[in-house]
Amino acid sequence: KQEVTQIPAALSVPEGENLVLNCSFTDSAIYNLQWFRQDPGKGLTSLLLIQSSQREQTSGRLNASLDKSSGRSTLYIAASQPGDSATYLCAVLDTGAGSYQLTFGKGTKLSVIP
Amino acid sequence: DTEVTQTPKHLVMGMTNKKSLKCEQHMGHRAMYWYKQKAKKPPELMFVYSYEKLSINESVPSRFSPECPNSSLLNLHLHALQPEDSALYLCASSQGQGARENTEAFFGQGTRLTVV
Numbered sequence: 648k649q650e651v652t653q654i655p656a657a658l659s660v661p662e663g664e665n666l667v668l669n670c671s672f673t674d675s676a677i678y679n680l681q682w683f684r685q686d687p688g689k690g691l692t693s694l695l696l697i698q699s700s701q702r703e704q705t706s707g708r709l710n711a712s713l714d715k716s717s718g719r720s721t722l723y724i725a726a727s728q729p730g731d732s733a734t735y736l737c738a739v740l741d742t743g744a745g746s747y748q749l750t751f752g753k754g755t756k757l758s759v760i761p
Numbered sequence: 762d763t764e765v766t767q768t769p770k771h772l773v774m775g776m777t778n779k780k781s782l783k784c785e786q787h788m789g790h791r792a793m794y795w796y797k798q799k800a801k802k803p804p805e806l807m808f809v810y811s812y813e814k815l816s817i818n819e820s821v822p823s824r825f826s827p828e829c830p831n832s833s834l835l836n837l838h839l840h841a842l843q844p845e846d847s848a849l850y851l852c853a854s855s856q857g858q859g860a861r862e863n864t865e866a867f868f869g870q871g872t873r874l875t876v877v
Contacts, residue, residue, distance in 0.1 A: 681866060683868070689870055690765075690870070690871045692870040693865060693866065736804075751803035752803060
């Protein structure tokens, strides 16, 4: 069964700092990996999707990398802003149960201090 | 437009009530999902509809009944819920679910359900 782990569980940084969030998964036979942002009590906002054949994706100040063979992904946030404060969730899509399903990590709660 | 719309945003219901949650998307997506999320936990998959047919039911109690009237709409009918069913219920959609389809998932803002 696929397991997704996110480290750290919480992170607090001063505004302007660059930061890295980590995600690891146990079964490397994934179809893709998706990073989401969730604000308190709200839904999930898709940030980046990396196909299993890709190594990285970029969107604005965000860069996500994928090393499928080692079961790892990182989300790099450049020049952090207070508006980046949220919980960041990593999810992998695989066929662990015979059909494509997303398995989520528990998230990293990010606080950017002005 | 990458919007998934869920109504209502908040719902309080008694254990003997019957209510429904609604989800709508107009992106032409053919896969739609219901997730349940408890506080400080990741979302848990409940149901998947693919091309308007129920493809996955993650052993969800029968007091939750999904319905997909057409390719744009997804409902979750609730009956005789328990207080422990209180959670954020999230709807999501993707273009498809298969290997040759775009499986990027888009989520709605959720319905905050409280069972009293």
